[in-house]
Amino acid sequence: MQVTDFYVSAPGKAILHGEHAVVHGKVALAVSLNLRTYLRLKATTTDKVCINLPNIDTFLCWDLSELSQLIPYSFDKREEVKLLDAELVGRLQDFLGVTNGNLDTRNMATLSFLYIYISLFRSSELPSLTLTVWSELPTGAGLGSSAAYSVCLAAALLCASGAIPSPLKEWDHTARWCQEDLELINSWAFQGEMIIHGNPSGVDNAVGTWGGMLRFLAGKIIPLSRVPLLRILLTNTKVPRSTKVLVARVKDKINKFPSIMTPVLDSVDAVSCTCEKVLSEMTREPIRGEHYNTLEELIDINQHHLNVMGVGHPALDTLCRVTLTRGLHSKLTGAGGGGCGITLLRPETDASVIQTTVQDLKDCGFDCWETSIGGPGVQQHSPLSVKEEVLEVLNHY
Numbered sequence: 501m502q503v504t505d506f507y508v509s510a511p512g513k514a515i516l517h518g519e520h521a522v523v524h525g526k527v528a529l530a531v532s533l534n535l536r537t538y539l540r541l542k543a544t545t546t547d548k549v550c551i552n553l554p555n556i557d558t559f560l561c562w563d564l565s566e567l568s569q570l571i572p573y574s575f576d577k578r579e580e581v582k583l584l585d586a587e588l589v590g591r592l593q594d595f596l597g598v599t600n601g602n603l604d605t606r607n608m609a610t611l612s613f614l615y616i617y618i619s620l621f622r623s624s625e626l627p628s629l630t631l632t633v634w635s636e637l638p639t640g641a642g643l644g645s646s647a648a649y650s651v652c653l654a655a656a657l658l659c660a661s662g663a664i665p666s667p668l669k670e671w672d673h674t675a676r677w678c679q680e681d682l683e684l685i686n687s688w689a690f691q692g693e694m695i696i697h698g699n700p701s702g703v704d705n706a707v708g709t710w711g712g713m714l715r716f717l718a719g720k721i722i723p724l725s726r727v728p729l730l731r732i733l734l735t736n737t738k739v740p741r742s743t744k745v746l747v748a749r750v751k752d753k754i755n756k757f758p759s760i761m762t763p764v765l766d767s768v769d770a771v772s773c774t775c776e777k778v779l780s781e782m783t784r785e786p787i788r789g790e791h792y793n794t795l796e797e798l799i800d801i802n803q804h805h806l807n808v809m810g811v812g813h814p815a816l817d818t819l820c821r822v823t824l825t826r827g828l829h830s831k832l833t834g835a836g837g838g839g840c841g842i843t844l845l846r847p848e849t850d851a852s853v854i855q856t857t858v859q860d861l862k863d864c865g866f867d868c869w870e871t872s873i874g875g876p877g878v879q880q881h882s883p884l885s886v887k888e889e890v891l892e893v894l895n896h897y
């Protein structure tokens with residue numbers, strides 16, 4: 501055990517274009533949000549491992565002796581962390597009483613923690629520790645809370661195991677890891693996402709790890725360093741949904757209608773590529789109304805495609821309709837089926853129009869706020885750099 505008490509955080513994300521299609525090898529454009537998940541890891545001497553997850557009302561403790569029984573016999577030091585260890589997943593599911601792989605919110609979060617914890621420490625002794633996670637992100641709403649959670653778990657547990665160093669120096673408030681360490685964090689976060697999503701593309705954990713805006717294609721991550729400042733309204737319809745279920749639904753549809761769905765996925769790919777081109781133009785030449793007109797048309801096209809994929813929802817239709825009456829264009833973001841949508845704000849959009857739109861959406865029972873994008877990726881914090889209200893929650897347990 502290298503680190504005794506420390507804090508990490510990772511951002512949520514909004515997908516501009518390419519959700520679902522990205523799972524099937526198409527391009528996605530995603531951006532980090534300034535809403536983060538925070539984790540505190542504390543080394544203890546209780547011979548127990550405890551997790552406190554107040555966002556999902558989950559507080560659990562296990563004896564180390566219980567957990568060490570779960571370490572698979574066939575231990576191999578796995579350099580390749582792209583696949584889940586099926587034996588360990590099976591043992592953990594039995595241990596948690598999960599039947600038919602049916603994972604609810606709590607079980608998903610617990611299973612991904614235990615999986616990463618046991619995998620990282622199984623060659624040495626399992627350490628006693630208490631881990632507390634608190635997020636500013638709505639859980640299960642399309643803003644990548646699962647990835648931010650998995651990235652925090654991976655960073656904290658890799659650090660605690662000594663696989664990566666603690667980057668924070670005495671005089672720092674926040675610090676980030678080097679590229680090689682970030683890649684390791686990202687690959688373990690992907691394992692957490694595999695448990696929560698079933699078949700994730702990896703775009704969400706990449707944004708949680710690196711932050712900023714990026715283009716993602718089949719595991720290849722290209723940071724987009726020159727992007728125009730976009731103003732975005734985020735709306736949470738508050739309709740609950742599960743990414744795992746929606747990703748599986750799209751896969752079934754593709755299997756059932758391959759010749760119909762393949763062109764849809766190709767078209768979404770083209771939407772992402774066209775959007776990337778427009779964004780890049782906007783950094784090289786004076787921004788014109790036409791740029792925004794194109795961005796808006798792309799949003800509308802993609803929203804229709806997502807409806808064709810079967811991941812729309814009447815509440816998301818309401819969002820699109822209400823914002824369009826004010827001349828603003830919206831699409832779902834993330835897995836859809838409810839959850840959140842994004843609305844593009846034009847630079848000339850009057851503050852009063854934004855205000856009335858927000859009020860209209862609130863009147864529909866939605867949460868709605870203007871967000872700033874491009875927050876930093878995973879980082880370690882000194883307690884001083886954690887917001888007081890977050891620190892209070894993390895230190896409460």
Ligand SMILES: Nc1ncnc2c1ncn2[C@@H]1O[C@H](COP(=O)(O)OP(=O)(O)O)[C@@H](O)[C@H]1O
Pocket residue numbers: 537553554555556604605606607608609610633634635638639640641642643644645646647649696697741742743744834835
């Ligand atoms: N702060 C958190 N504490 C505990 N578990 C979390 C937290 N945030 C996310 N999770 C896990 O991630 C799941 C939500 O993931 P998902 O359905 O992919 O939605 P999204 O990633 O869009 O928020 C939750 O059910 C829970 O298991």
Ligand SMILES: C[C@@](O)(CCOP(=O)(O)O)CC(=O)O
Pocket residue numbers: 518519520521522523641642643644645646697699700701702703704743747833834835836
């Ligand atoms: C639908 C998908 O493209 C994004 C899911 O994002 P979220 O979990 O709804 O935040 C799935 C994925 O890329 O793994």
Ligand SMILES: [Mg+2]
Pocket residue numbers: 644645646647697704743
């Ligand atoms: Mg998710």
